[in-house]
Amino acid sequence: MSRWHRTATGHKGGDFPMYVEPSGQDGEAEAGHDPSPCASCAVRADAFCGSLAAPALGELHRLGRKVRLKRGQALIWQGAESTLVGNVLEGVLKMSAMSRDGREQIVGLAYPADFIGRPFGKNSRQTITALSDAHLCVFSRAAFDSFATGHAGMGEALLRRALDDLDGARRWMLLLGRTSAMERVATLLLDAAERLEGAAGKTFALPFSRQQMADILGMAIETVSRTMTRLRDGGVIALPGGRQIAVRDRNALREAAGG
Amino acid sequence: MSRWHRTATGHKGGDFPMYVEPSGQDGEAEAGHDPSPCASCAVRADAFCGSLAAPALGELHRLGRKVRLKRGQALIWQGAESTLVGNVLEGVLKMSAMSRDGREQIVGLAYPADFIGRPFGKNSRQTITALSDAHLCVFSRAAFDSFATGHAGMGEALLRRALDDLDGARRWMLLLGRTSAMERVATLLLDAAERLEGAAGKTFALPFSRQQMADILGMAIETVSRTMTRLRDGGVIALPGGRQIAVRDRNALREAAGG
DNA sequence: CGACACCTTGACAATCCTCAATGTTCGTGG
DNA sequence: CCACGAACATTGAGGATTGTCAAGGTGTCG
CATH class of the missing domain: 2.60.120.10 (Jelly Rolls)
Structure with missing residues (x-):
């Protein structure tokens, strides 16, 4: 167990x-x-x-x-x-x-x-x-x-x-109780963007490591990573490297977060 | 999704x-x-x-x-x-x-x-x-x-x-974020027993339906049911029928709840 | 440049959800 | 009091998502 x-x-x-x-x-x-x-x-x-x-x-x-x-x-x-x-x-x-x-x-x-x-x-x-x-x-x-x-x-x-x-x-x-990995990650990113993004679409530094995102969202680090990759490949976010991130398509992100 | x-x-x-x-x-x-x-x-x-x-x-x-x-x-x-x-x-x-x-x-x-x-x-x-x-x-x-x-x-x-x-x-x-189905169910039962059980080991009425337990614990009703069955078969609880329940082995239940 | 932490990707396995059928309980009305 | 029906619960089979294990890549800092 x-x-x-x-x-x-x-x-x-x-x-x-x-x-x-x-x-x-x-x-x-x-x-x-x-x-x-x-x-x-x-x-x-x-x-x-x-x-x-x-x-x-x-x-x-x-x-x-x-x-x-x-x-x-x-x-x-x-x-x-x-x-x-x-x-x-x-x-x-x-x-x-x-x-x-x-x-x-x-x-x-x-x-x-x-x-x-x-x-x-x-x-x-x-x-x-x-x-x-x-x-x-x-x-x-x-x-x-x-x-x-x-x-x-x-x-x-x-x-x-x-x-x-x-x-x-x-x-x-x-x-935590009722959403998929994608919804969780998207919700967290949306939240972080709202609080930390300078202007819409601008690149900003995510304050958490993947491990920390996993701990926040109650999932495995690999699942977080895969989900981020999927969002990047879908053109929803950009990951210039390091801990940088930019929201490319806010509506799609909101959609992914479950409405 | x-x-x-x-x-x-x-x-x-x-x-x-x-x-x-x-x-x-x-x-x-x-x-x-x-x-x-x-x-x-x-x-x-x-x-x-x-x-x-x-x-x-x-x-x-x-x-x-x-x-x-x-x-x-x-x-x-x-x-x-x-x-x-x-x-x-x-x-x-x-x-x-x-x-x-x-x-x-x-x-x-x-x-x-x-x-x-x-x-x-x-x-x-x-x-x-x-x-x-x-x-x-x-x-x-x-x-x-x-x-x-x-x-x-x-x-x-x-x-x-x-x-x-x-x-x-x-x-x-x-x-919700970090535990298995078994741990969730056991925790809920332990909690309910502490609040509602007259005396230790006594039969009492669970105030929730299986569906409600599922909603509380963030899982499917079938998983709740299966988990309850496993606890019963393991002699940890008794399910006399209806919504009645009795804790047979409190330590085992505590164990199942994750310590 | 090398070491180290962090991140990504893949293959596989386990848990849990979904769908479906059957059994049980309980309340209602004959 | 019993029979019926509806809601509730259990069980099974199969599949999807997510976790686990493992390997390799990327970035950072000395």
């Missing part, structure tokens, strides 16, 4: 201790000019903190720090005390669950403006790992919890986000 | 308009004796409202009403304005998503004490249907939202619950 491939999430420079940079060190955050550095944050409009007014925002900012992760570095290990929460500023992270016998399933992706971690109480049962070099804005859970408790709007904003995540997870379940 | 079975969720007496019973009609809720009927609620200890103190509880109670659903009746239709939220008091419900071409995937189950519906803002994209006769305590979303906003603890309790659901959804994704 154990027919599962090890997921060999072999990352080149993986799992170094992470480099933490205290907030207010980035030049822009020095006192004086910019009392609320969050104001210039690229993801503020889309992130949970967008709902906060200036004073609360400043307070929150003082609790946070910035973290840079290199590709392959992990932020929260499965089972470990989950003491961090935060926002993704740049890059793509994966949330993965692993069963005792070593099978991995990626259970979520976090793109810029997405919230990660598990506030309030229980620990996360997921490991969070950077798929590309990433830049986060993190808070210790304890500090974040008490801040959130003290600010009425926050609970609602976080809840809204959690419920959105839940909707997303459930759509993904539909994908 | 369209190799999917229609899910033929044919329910015998399905989709009647639901019968709504105003709160405070149940005999026990009459004024006088029992100022807070919630106190005698079977699921209060486990439900989100368990965190509320008496006065708030009374207020909440006045907003709610009880709803009974017959097996097969739907509470919230996919795409429709989601105007209800609530708690399951008794029975089992399913949350399902359906793609345009008619494939159904059940994306969640709600057992007693579970919260259903989508408070705050956006509409649910799921349909909620009773798998067995069910008994709920529901609130209109508008009333519930304003109540929750006005009570500090509520947001946090709801968030906690949403995050738990999210964890659950993600475990389920691991199931």
